[in-house]
Amino acid sequence: MTRIVNLALGQLGPIARADSRAQVVKRLCALMREAHASGAHLIVYPELALTTFFPRWYIEDEAELDSFFEREMPGPDTLPLFELSRELGVGFYLGYAELAEEGGRRQRYNTSILVDRGGRIVGRYRKVHLPGHREHEPWRRFQHLEKRYFTAGDGFGVNEAFGGKVGMALCNDRRWPETYRVMGLQGVEMVLIGYNTPVHNAPAPAHDDLSLFHNQLSLQAGAYQNGTWVAGVAKAGMEEGVDSIGGSCVVAPSGEVVARCVTKDDELALARCDLDFCAVYKRTTFNFDLHRQPHAYGMIVARKGETLMADGSAVAG
Amino acid sequence: MTRIVNLALGQLGPIARADSRAQVVKRLCALMREAHASGAHLIVYPELALTTFFPRWYIEDEAELDSFFEREMPGPDTLPLFELSRELGVGFYLGYAELAEEGGRRQRYNTSILVDRGGRIVGRYRKVHLPGHREHEPWRRFQHLEKRYFTAGDGFGVNEAFGGKVGMALCNDRRWPETYRVMGLQGVEMVLIGYNTPVHNAPAPAHDDLSLFHNQLSLQAGAYQNGTWVAGVAKAGMEEGVDSIGGSCVVAPSGEVVARCVTKDDELALARCDLDFCAVYKRTTFNFDLHRQPHAYGMIVARKGETLMADGSAVAG
Numbered sequence: 001m002t003r004i005v006n007l008a009l010g011q012l013g014p015i016a017r018a019d020s021r022a023q024v025v026k027r028l029c030a031l032m033r034e035a036h037a038s039g040a041h042l043i044v045y046p047e048l049a050l051t052t053f054f055p056r057w058y059i060e061d062e063a064e065l066d067s068f069f070e071r072e073m074p075g076p077d078t079l080p081l082f083e084l085s086r087e088l089g090v091g092f093y094l095g096y097a098e099l100a101e102e103g104g105r106r107q108r109y110n111t112s113i114l115v116d117r118g119g120r121i122v123g124r125y126r127k128v129h130l131p132g133h134r135e136h137e138p139w140r141r142f143q144h145l146e147k148r149y150f151t152a153g154d155g156f157g158v159n160e161a162f163g164g165k166v167g168m169a170l171c172n173d174r175r176w177p178e179t180y181r182v183m184g185l186q187g188v189e190m191v192l193i194g195y196n197t198p199v200h201n202a203p204a205p206a207h208d209d210l211s212l213f214h215n216q217l218s219l220q221a222g223a224y225q226n227g228t229w230v231a232g233v234a235k236a237g238m239e240e241g242v243d244s245i246g247g248s249c250v251v252a253p254s255g256e257v258v259a260r261c262v263t264k265d266d267e268l269a270l271a272r273c274d275l276d277f278c279a280v281y282k283r284t285t286f287n288f289d290l291h292r293q294p295h296a297y298g299m300i301v302a303r304k305g306e307t308l309m310a311d312g313s314a315v316a317g
Numbered sequence: 318m319t320r321i322v323n324l325a326l327g328q329l330g331p332i333a334r335a336d337s338r339a340q341v342v343k344r345l346c347a348l349m350r351e352a353h354a355s356g357a358h359l360i361v362y363p364e365l366a367l368t369t370f371f372p373r374w375y376i377e378d379e380a381e382l383d384s385f386f387e388r389e390m391p392g393p394d395t396l397p398l399f400e401l402s403r404e405l406g407v408g409f410y411l412g413y414a415e416l417a418e419e420g421g422r423r424q425r426y427n428t429s430i431l432v433d434r435g436g437r438i439v440g441r442y443r444k445v446h447l448p449g450h451r452e453h454e455p456w457r458r459f460q461h462l463e464k465r466y467f468t469a470g471d472g473f474g475v476n477e478a479f480g481g482k483v484g485m486a487l488c489n490d491r492r493w494p495e496t497y498r499v500m501g502l503q504g505v506e507m508v509l510i511g512y513n514t515p516v517h518n519a520p521a522p523a524h525d526d527l528s529l530f531h532n533q534l535s536l537q538a539g540a541y542q543n544g545t546w547v548a549g550v551a552k553a554g555m556e557e558g559v560d561s562i563g564g565s566c567v568v569a570p571s572g573e574v575v576a577r578c579v580t581k582d583d584e585l586a587l588a589r590c591d592l593d594f595c596a597v598y599k600r601t602t603f604n605f606d607l608h609r610q611p612h613a614y615g616m617i618v619a620r621k622g623e624t625l626m627a628d629g630s631a632v633a634g
Contacts, residue, residue, distance in 0.1 A: 128613045131602075155613040175602065177494030177542055178614045185616045187623045204601040210571055214541060217572050221538030224531060225494055254527055255534050284521040285448075285492065289622030296445045296472040297495045299502045301618045305606030306504045 003275045005162050005190065007231060008035035008043040010092075011248040013265035014239035017052045021077035024050050027266055028094075029084050034268050036088040041117060042162055046235040047095035047127075047170045047194035048110065050078070053235065054097075055145045056198075056242055058136040065149065069099035069108060073121070086119030091162065093233075095170055095194040097150075098126070110150045112168045112194060114159055122161050125168035126153025129176055140202040142242050146172075158186040164275040167228075171195035174232060175218045177225065178300070184226030185288065189275045191222065191230045199243045212247045216257065224255030227281025229273045237264035253278045320592045322479050322507065324548060325352035325360040327409075328565040330582035331556035334369045338394035341367050344583055345411075346401050351585050353405040358434060359479055363552040364412035364444075364487045364511035365427065367395070370552065371414075372462045373515075373559055375453040382466065386416035386425060390438070403436030408479060410550075412487060412511040414467075415443070427467045429485045429511060431476055439478050442485035443470025446493055457519040459559050463489075475503040481592035484545075488512035491549060492535045494542065495617070501543030502605065506592045508539065508547045516560045529564045533574065541572030544598025546590045554581035570595045 010031040015024055028045060035043040048054075054068045073096070074082045085092055091114070098111035110130065114123035130152050132144030156179060158167045167183035167190070174193050183191060197215060201207050207214070215232065223230040229252060236246035248261040250271035259271035285291075327348040332341055345362060352360040365371075371385045390413070391399045402409055408431070415428035427447065431440035447469050449461030473496060475484045484500035484507070491510050500508060514532060518524050524531070532549065540547040546569060553563035565578040567588035576588035602608075 128610045129608060131608065152610060153613075172608075175542065176609070177498065177538070178609075178617060181494065182614060182616050185620050185623060201601070204597055206597060207571070207602070210573075214572060217534075217537055217541055220534055221494070221542075224534055225492065225538075254524070255531060256527070280521055280523060284518070285524070287622070288620075291446060291448065291489075292493070292495075292621050293445045293469060294618050294621055296470075297499060297618050299499050300495060301611050301614050303502050303605075304609050304611055305604070306502060 003163050005042055005164070005273045005275060006040045007250060007271045007273050008038065008040035009231060009233050009248045009250065009259065009261060009269040010035065010043045010045045011233055011246060011261045011267045011269070012046050012049060012235045013237045015052045015235065017240055019052070021050055025077055025081050028081055031266060031268055032081070032084055032088065032090055032092065036090050038268070038270055040090060040270060042091045042093070044093040044192050044231050044233045045095065045194060046233050047112070047196050048097055049094055049194065049235065050096045052240055053196045055132065055149055056142040056240070058143050058145060066099060069097040071099050073098070073113060082115065082119045085115055085117070089117045091115050091117045093168065093192040093194065107151050108149055109153060110146065110170055112170055114161055114166060114168060114192070116161055123157070123159035123166070123168060125157070125170070127170040127173060128153045128155065129172045129179070131172035141200065142198070144202070156182040158183055158188045162190070164189040167191045169193045171197065174222065175214070177222065180222035180226045180228070184228060188226065188228050189278045190273060191228055193219070193230065193232045195232060196235045197245045199245055211245045215245060215247050216249065219249065219251050220255045220257065223251040223253055224281070225286065227253045227278045227286045229253060229275070229278070253281045320480050322359055322481070322590045322592060323357045324567060324588045324590050325355065325357035326548060326550050326565045326567065326576065326578060326586040327352065327360045327362045328550055328563060328578045328584045328586070329363050329366060329552045330554045332369045332552070334557055336369070338367055342394055342398050345398055348583060348585055349398070349401055349405065349407050349409065353407050355585070355587055357407060357587060359408040359410070361410040361509045361548050361550045362412065362511060363550050364429070364513050365414055366411055366511065366552065367413045369557055370513045372449065372466055373459040373557070375460050375462060383416060386414040388416050390415070390430060399432065399436045402432055402434070406434045408432050408434045410485065410509040410511065424468050425466055426470060427463065427487055429487055431478055431483060431485060431509070433478055440474070440476035440483070440485060442474070442487070444487040444490060445470045445472065446489045446496070448489040458517065459515070461519070473499040475500055475505045479507070481506040484508045486510045488514065491539065492531070494539065497539035497543045497545070501545060505543065505545050506595045507590060508545055510536070510547065510549045512549060513552045514562045516562055528562045532562060532564050533566065536566065536568045537572045537574070540568040540570055541598070542603065544570045544595045544603045546570060546592070546595070570598045
């Protein structure tokens with residue numbers, strides 16, 4: 001089995017609220033065909049890649065909210081993507097809103113799957129770091145209600161796939177070094193991350209000019225500090241009146257950006273990722289077994305934030 | 318008390334093995350006078366700032382090794398720096414090799430202290446992430462025997478000083494996101510880091526060209542991901558035949574570099590650091606109480622590296 005992964009970034013431009021799943025899947029398939037024609041083994045799509053980014057709206061009607069979620073994967077609308085994957089031998093990472101039935105309870109997750117070159121789901125990840133807020137905040141130009149609509153996932157696993165160890169994360173996860181470290185401790189060699197990142201950050205508008213910089217800084221640090229490839233893929237551009245960053249890129253274990261999208265539309269970028277290139281970092285500067293010092297890290301797990309209750313539990317700040 | 322800290326980077330060029338403490342302290346004092354003349358409240362010196370970087374040599378003679386260590390701080394040679402600090406009202410961060418007597422046992426640490434504007438030591442830090450190796454490795458062009466010569470410190474504290482919360486780290490600590498996070502969880506607003514970083518990395522010479530990039534990437538990520546000011550200060554240049562990087566800089570809580578040294582000699586750079594600027598990050602994107610998910614981080618403390626013994630202890634890789 002080869003240790004070279006020809007990776008395609010399948011960046012998406014905007015998806016309108018009125019667009020059907022079938023229309024979106026057609027765009028995904030077009031990108032996959034292009035990726036295949038360029039020799040790609042794996043294509044990475046964004047977070048919540050099947051619909052418009054609906055957490056920007058306060059939706060009270062449960063049925064309306066459910067309309068953005070997938071009850072099965074593949075389902076009738078997404079099956080063509082899996083069939084094309086099998087036909088072309090191109091695997092994929094796809095983010096979508098998942099409606100799950102667990103022990104008789106309905107749970108909503110912000111989810112991604114990893115699909116191998118035979119069109120089989122080989123990994124599933126549910127977003128851990130849900131950003132935004134829980135209650136309707138009408139003062140914002142638009143909402144970011146991920147904390148309302150989704151349940152947080154359990155953690156970060158690593159999948160044996162594409163000849164190596166492949167992990168997944170989603171959007172806000174990429175800003176948290178814990179995300180990469182937990183996967184790094186499992187030997188991850190490639191981390192795939194879809195995102196939807198509005199340029200405008202309502203609680204901190206002064207950061208808007210830095211959105212692209214912060215995106216890239218986070219991806220680069222996560223890659224370098226764990227000796228892993230990292231791919232970040234945007235849904236970009238002006239979607240239902242809200243502008244989101246592009247900046248999809250692939251970062252090598254050296255922290256260097258080796259591929260990048262340059263538009264805010266549907267766009268493909270390609271990188272030749274040698275998974276063996278991780279080892280020179282994992283065996284030297286970031287040889288965890290030699291150099292990490294967990295005796296000094298206890299607070300990272302013991303505390304949520306700065307403020308602690310007397311019983312050690314955290315207080316929302 | 319003001320929340321503006323006028324910060325000076327007191328980068329040093331090489332220190333020869335033959336240079337006396339008195340000669341070095343004279344250079345430190347000259348930088349402090351310059352810093353004072355430029356309105357600085359606090360000057361940051363490098364790691365092991367009183368002698369040449371002796372871990373590059375395999376030293377078998379205990380007395381010779383001890384000659385690089387300080388038995389008291391201040392001692393006769395360093396007292397002039399403390400006196401000048403008090404006279405000018407300029408605090409400082411200083412890295413040095415510490416020989417401590419603890420319960421009748423001699424311990425050697427790679428240490429830094431924080432001294433307030435009255436010349437009083439208000440914080441002490443002992444390096445946690447000791448890089449390099451423990452045994453003599455003659456195949457290297459030069460040694461990096463920090464694991465042999467020093468005992469690792471306990472952890473990362475934060476000091477109430479200079480109107481805010483000031484933390485310390487040393488050199489290799491800066492590459493580990495855990496370093497900044499443990500201090501971030503204590504509300505740190507400014508992290509001071511001295512370093513000696515040879516351009517040449519013997520186990521991974523292919524990284525030599527990236528030494529400056531990796532330095533800055535680590536400092537920027539640590540600052541942004543914790544909403545804190547970070548200052549990194551080098552001992553730079555060609556010292557006893559070994560070239561070390563410069564690149565001393567100050568990073569804002571936004572992750573932006575706001576001041577930088579441009580030589581590999583004794584050089585001052587200045588930054589006006591508003592500690593209140595941390596809050597806009599700590600209260601929004603990096604509001605730990607709202608957004609961190611410790612339930613998913615357990616492995617960070619439970620594991621040292623990838624490989625575990627059956628009893629859960631780590632194996633050197």
